[in-house]
Amino acid sequence: MSERSSPADWERWQDEWQRSEGPEAVARDATRQIARGRRELLVARLVESAVAGAAILITAAALRHAGNPFEAGLGLVVGSCIAALWIKRIRLREREDSAVAAGSAQHLEVLGSVRRQEVRLAQFIWIVLPLELAFLTPWWVIGTRVHHRSLTDVGSWQTVWLPIVGMVALFVWSWRLRRRARAELWDIELLRAQYRDPDAAARTFKGG
Amino acid sequence: MPESTHTAADTAIDRVVREHAAVLERVAWGYVDNASDRDDLMQEVLTALWRALPRFRGESSERTFVLRVAHNRGITFAIRHRRRFEVLPDEGRLPDPAPLAEERVIAEQRRDRLFQAIRQLPEAQRQAVMLRLEGLSQREIAELQQTTETNVGVRLSRARKTLRTLLAEEGA
Numbered sequence: 001m002s003e004r005s006s007p008a009d010w011e012r013w014q015d016e017w018q019r020s021e022g023p024e025a026v027a028r029d030a031t032r033q034i035a036r037g038r039r040e041l042l043v044a045r046l047v048e049s050a051v052a053g054a055a056i057l058i059t060a061a062a063l064r065h066a067g068n069p070f071e072a073g074l075g076l077v078v079g080s081c082i083a084a085l086w087i088k089r090i091r092l093r094e095r096e097d098s099a100v101a102a103g104s105a106q107h108l109e110v111l112g113s114v115r116r117q118e119v120r121l122a123q124f125i126w127i128v129l130p131l132e133l134a135f136l137t138p139w140w141v142i143g144t145r146v147h148h149r150s151l152t153d154v155g156s157w158q159t160v161w162l163p164i165v166g167m168v169a170l171f172v173w174s175w176r177l178r179r180r181a182r183a184e185l186w187d188i189e190l191l192r193a194q195y196r197d198p199d200a201a202a203r204t205f206k207g208g
Numbered sequence: 209m210p211e212s213t214h215t216a217a218d219t220a221i222d223r224v225v226r227e228h229a230a231v232l233e234r235v236a237w238g239y240v241d242n243a244s245d246r247d248d249l250m251q252e253v254l255t256a257l258w259r260a261l262p263r264f265r266g267e268s269s270e271r272t273f274v275l276r277v278a279h280n281r282g283i284t285f286a287i288r289h290r291r292r293f294e295v296l297p298d299e300g301r302l303p304d305p306a307p308l309a310e311e312r313v314i315a316e317q318r319r320d321r322l323f324q325a326i327r328q329l330p331e332a333q334r335q336a337v338m339l340r341l342e343g344l345s346q347r348e349i350a351e352l353q354q355t356t357e358t359n360v361g362v363r364l365s366r367a368r369k370t371l372r373t374l375l376a377e378e379g380a
Binding site for chain 1: 221222225226229230232233234247250251252254255256258259260263264273276277279280281283284287288290318319322330331332335338340341342343351352353354355359362363366368371372
């Protein structure tokens with residue numbers, strides 16, 4: 001089937017479509033928008049790096065006080081897992097970015113794959129967090145006793161409450177990441193079906 | 209990324225935006241229906257272009273490359289914000305647009321209706337139509353959508369019928 005045989009509609013619509021208003025404004029705002037986009041990207045990466053770095057530092061600090069080889073091993077596993085999570089997150093974002101210039105079908109395929117891995121990433125966080133809690137708890141209990149700290153001391157804030165807040169925040173973030181990734185996966189699969197098969201379009205349209 | 213590449217990318221993006229500003233603007237309006245979302249999407253498209261340009265090796269025309277990046281970002285934006293444009297009304301015609309200010313000309317009204325109608329199309333058809341209206345051939349659209357020319361023809365044909373129905377009040 002060819003649409004070359006019905007040029008009248010297309011020509012009329014093309015005239016209307018290309019009657020752009022204010023492309024100069026787009027060009028004028030572009031520098032500001034790109035700068036803002038770059039700033040937001042930088043801030044997001046700095047925050048992620050700071051969170052991952054702080055988690056690794058706290059784990060390393062606790063590792064120095066490990067009471068036995070089991071605790072030391074657990075600390076090493078937890079530290080490695082946090083580093084792996086951080087690297088995985090960076091790679092997923094890079095993978096999504098690199099697919100932005102691909103054809104539509106490939107872009108959607110990569111998008112789907114990245115979302116599936118984000119779901120797994122969130123689930124992996126839910127495994128790492130209890131391990132981290134199991135590793136840090138003896139350090140907190142013994143540290144509080146040895147240093148005669150109360151739960152409101154500055155030391156307690158730095159070594160107990162801050163990591164707990166970080167872990168809660170990470171749990172909430174991972175829960176939201178998983179929820180968003182799963183919801184987007186549904187839409188991505190519908191779109192992939194549309195791009196594979198023109199007949200799938202109408203079904204998706206009526207359903208969407 | 210080294211500073212020299214940053215500078216090259218900055219220079220390149222300035223030129224690309226100047227040359228393709230109108231195209232980017234139109235693509236954005238194909239995925240969003242208000243100025244606030246349009247600003248957010250434009251920022252994402254421009255940032256993506258700025259990051260992708262250093263990887264452009266001339267495998268396609270620059271215009272096709274820009275369209276690919278803009279559409280892919282548009283799709284991602286629509287998915288993330290779960291854009292669900294209104295499903296066709298039962299009678300298959302669009303409702304009258306909101307009353308326009310006096311100074312707006314009829315041509316703008318017609319153009320707004322066209323954008324509104326295009327946003328009702330299923331994603332793959334919508335993209336094919338927007339690319340067709342940008343002047344791409346069926347072969348080029350097929351390459352961009354990674355499908356056959358026949359499939360593109362089917363999409364365009366169905367989209368044309370839907371658009372004619374939606375725009376029927378104007379005697380299309």
